Amino acid sequence: MSKETESRQREPFARVIxxxxxxxxxxxxxxxxxxxxxxxxxxxxxxxxxxxxxxxxGTIISGACRSVMAFQGTVKIMIPLLISSLGxxxxxxxxxxxxxxEGQIIFGATCATFFALFCSGWNHxxxxxxxxxxxxxxxxxxxxxxxxxxxxxxxNETLFTLMLNYxxxxxxxxxxxxxxxxxxxxxxxxIARFDKNASLDKLFGVQFGWLIALILVVxxxxxxxxxxxxxxISVVGESQDTAxxxxxxxxxxxxxxxxxxxxxxxxxxxxxxxxxxxxxTSSVAGGVGFTAIIIAWLAQLNPFSILLVSFLxxxxxxxxxxxxxxxxxxxxxxxVLQGIILFFILGCEFFVRYQFQFRKNTDRTDKEG
Amino acid sequence: xxxxxxxxxxxxxxxxxxxFGTVGExxxxxTGHLNLxxxxxxxxxxxxxxxxxxxxxxxxxxxLASAAAGAFGAFIYAMLTVTFMANQNVxxxxxxxFGIGFANxxxxxxxxxxxxxxxxxxxNITAAMRSVSIPGLxxxxxxxxxxxxxxxxxxIGILIAVGCAWYMNHTKAGLNxxxxxxxxxAADAAGIQVTRIKYINIILGGAICGxxxxxxxxxxxxxxxxxDNVGGLGWIAVAxxxxxxxxxxxxxxxxxxxxxxxxxxxxxxxxxLPFPIAFxxxxxxLITALVLxxxxxxxxxxxxxxxxxxQNYFREER
Numbered sequence: 014m015s016k017e018t019e020s021r022q023r024e025p026f027a028r029v030i031x032x033x034x035x036x037x038x039x040x041x042x043x044x045x046x047x048x049x050x051x052x053x054x055x056x057x058x059x060x061x062x063x064x065x066x067x068x069x070x071g072t073i074i075s076g077a078c079r080s081v082m083a084f085q086g087t088v089k090i091m092i093p094l095l096i097s098s099l100g101x102x103x104x105x106x107x108x109x110x111x112x113x114x115e116g117q118i119i120f121g122a123t124c125a126t127f128f129a130l131f132c133s134g135w136n137h138x139x140x141x142x143x144x145x146x147x148x149x150x151x152x153x154x155x156x157x158x159x160x161x162x163x164x165x166x167x168x169n170e171t172l173f174t175l176m177l178n179y180x181x182x183x184x185x186x187x188x189x190x191x192x193x194x195x196x197x198x199x200x201x202x203x204i205a206r207f208d209k210n211a212s213l214d215k216l217f218g219v220q221f222g223w224l225i226a227l228i229l230v231v232x233x234x235x236x237x238x239x240x241x242x243x244x245x246i247s248v249v250g251e252s253q254d255t256a257x258x259x260x261x262x263x264x265x266x267x268x269x270x271x272x273x274x275x276x277x278x279x280x281x282x283x284x285x286x287x288x289x290x291x292x293x294t295s296s297v298a299g300g301v302g303f304t305a306i307i308i309a310w311l312a313q314l315n316p317f318s319i320l321l322v323s324f325l326x327x328x329x330x331x332x333x334x335x336x337x338x339x340x341x342x343x344x345x346x347x348x349v350l351q352g353i354i355l356f357f358i359l360g361c362e363f364f365v366r367y368q369f370q371f372r373k374n375t376d377r378t379d380k381e382g
Numbered sequence: 383x384x385x386x387x388x389x390x391x392x393x394x395x396x397x398x399x400x401x402f403g404t405v406g407e408x409x410x411x412x413t414g415h416l417n418l419x420x421x422x423x424x425x426x427x428x429x430x431x432x433x434x435x436x437x438x439x440x441x442x443x444x445x446l447a448s449a450a451a452g453a454f455g456a457f458i459y460a461m462l463t464v465t466f467m468a469n470q471n472v473x474x475x476x477x478x479x480f481g482i483g484f485a486n487x488x489x490x491x492x493x494x495x496x497x498x499x500x501x502x503x504x505x506n507i508t509a510a511m512r513s514v515s516i517p518g519l520x521x522x523x524x525x526x527x528x529x530x531x532x533x534x535x536x537x538i539g540i541l542i543a544v545g546c547a548w549y550m551n552h553t554k555a556g557l558n559x560x561x562x563x564x565x566x567x568a569a570d571a572a573g574i575q576v577t578r579i580k581y582i583n584i585i586l587g588g589a590i591c592g593x594x595x596x597x598x599x600x601x602x603x604x605x606x607x608x609x610d611n612v613g614g615l616g617w618i619a620v621a622x623x624x625x626x627x628x629x630x631x632x633x634x635x636x637x638x639x640x641x642x643x644x645x646x647x648x649x650x651x652x653x654x655l656p657f658p659i660a661f662x663x664x665x666x667x668l669i670t671a672l673v674l675x676x677x678x679x680x681x682x683x684x685x686x687x688x689x690x691x692x693q694n695y696f697r698e699e700r
Binding site for chain 2: 029300
């Protein structure tokens with residue numbers, strides 16, 4: 014900055030500077046504003062396809078909560094979303110970009126399905142516990158593979174976990190078309206419906222996965238906030254060098270966290286397969302792994318916010334199925350709205366940390382004068 | 383011999399949408415931005431391009447519209463990640479979810495309005511996108527079908543890829559682009575306008591992806607609109623970027639190899655190689671994962687992964 018005048022002359026129209034830390038209330042207000050703006054943008058979109066946005070929004074909310082059955086449906090959608098968002102949170106807190114929740118869900122579900130299909134005669138409680146463990150270990154292994162190559166060779170985890178999604182998907186289609194094909198389906202490629210003994214019990218009309226999901230919210234919160242391991246995760250996420258300097262075994266932490274992250278996602282898969290679908294299909298994850306990333310990010314990786322956001326997303330999804338039957342707009346409307354909301358939130362986060370500083374006109378007149 | 387030629391021709395066809403997606407993503411990643419929204423940009427391009435083609439019956443307009451639509455998706459991404467410094471992975475994924483949702487939504491919306499109950503491209507555009515037939519050349523045995531028998535998309539794709547290779551490796555703008563992807567701070571210090579270069583190339587990349595999308599909606603299903611017509615090809619394109627080592631010229635070869643992998647299952651009789659179908663579907667992803675691991679193991683200087691990939695550039699922290 015020795016040539017002050019020269020730098021002034023070249024000063025851009027607007028530049029970005031960091032701002033002092035914002036008050037929590039102000040941040041909340043900013044985010045609410047972003048959500049509000051996104052709803053307006055979504056409303057304009059709905060208006061463009063010739064519907065009244067207020068009616069559509071109203072239908073989405075009432076459609077998801079209008080009856081006990083509708084609400085149960087909403088909760089059913091929420092279970093895998095909530096659990097896998099919690100799983101992703103662990104990895105993202107460590108800045109390990111686990112895009113592979115989809116694959117971890119699928120592989121966890123696949124491992125659990127093995128027991129559901131071939132050990133259905135076991136004692137119900139034991140079988141359910143074994144299936145849970147199988148789901149966790151299956152998903153955990155699927156998370157461990159990219160973590161192993163990351164710590165060993167620094168392999169890009171985003172791309173690797175992405176590839177593993179599709180590998181898991183095609184493992185399921187292999188099993189469906191071959192070894193696990195339902196013998197009673199007369200050649201139609203599908204996996205048999207699970208025995209009643211091998212499916213999850215219901216609690217208040219919904220499979221009891223919702224209770225596990227709620228417990229998990231608290232567990233993940235406590236784990237991240239109050240345990241040594243949780244602390245290690247955030248240190249590694251902030252700076253691997255700092256962690257190493259503090260004497261932490263970064264490799265071990267990355268491997269352990271990814272096993273847990275994948276394991277939780279695998280559990281989500283197991284719960285979806287044995288609780289909701291009562292069979293294994295190639296759409297057991299069905300995009301949940303990707304939506305969960307959006308949820309985790311929207312909720313700022315806070316388990317309780319994840320609970321709220323995943324509920325709202327489930328309302329959106331359930332409600333848009335009612336919109337489809339009432340107004341003929343397809344359920345893809347939910348994806349469009351989710352996208353718009355997140356675009357606005359992503360943009361708004363910028364204003365939490367930075368601000369624009371515009372070029373002052375006086376600078377130029379000074380120079381010219 | 384006949385079946386080999388048929389197989390190769392099919393491989394080129396199956397690889398073409400991948401070629402667009404890959405070249406578009408290479409341009410994007412060279413700026414240091416990993417855009418996971420390829421699938422989304424292709425979907426938006428597929429939808430808008432198809433609809434414009436459906437209503438205007440003009441092949442050229444359809445391609446132009448698909449490129450504009452892809453560019454629009456990329457513009458959202460660029461605004462959020464370049465200017466607003468949002469997380470690239472999350473922004474890209476959101477673009478994908480938004481794009482697929484948008485395409486399917488609009489597709490079903492228009493479908494519901496159409497009197498026939500299906501959306502089929504009109505006659506002129508179908509004729510325009512049909513495989514070319516050059517009198518004399520196309521009828522040469524072997525060479526004819528291998529070189530002169532494709533839809534115009536194939537030639538457009540190869541032209542774009544060659545053009546991008548030339549742009550990246552032989553122009554000053556291309557050199558600046560690579561400098562930005564390697565070390566934006568140094569590039570900025572050298573007087574390169576980092577933000578502008580990022581915007582231009584990300585948007586250009588999105589436009590190319592959009593054209594790849596319209597291939598999916600117009601060609602793959604024979605000119606009939608079907609939901610989810612991109613069907614994961616955008617993700618394969620993201621993988622192919624690694625396989626092609628961030629070189630547009632390799633992307634041509636890579637896409638056709640991956641195209642071959644995609645159609646392999648129809649040409650290899652089960653009696654010769656008793657692999658299950660799912661194995662062939664898995665192959666592209668398995669190979670990419672292997673390439674990814676092997677290239678990170680080798681750690682030699684031959685890997686073109688932009689050093690600043692995935693990191694946003696904040697000028698005051700350079």
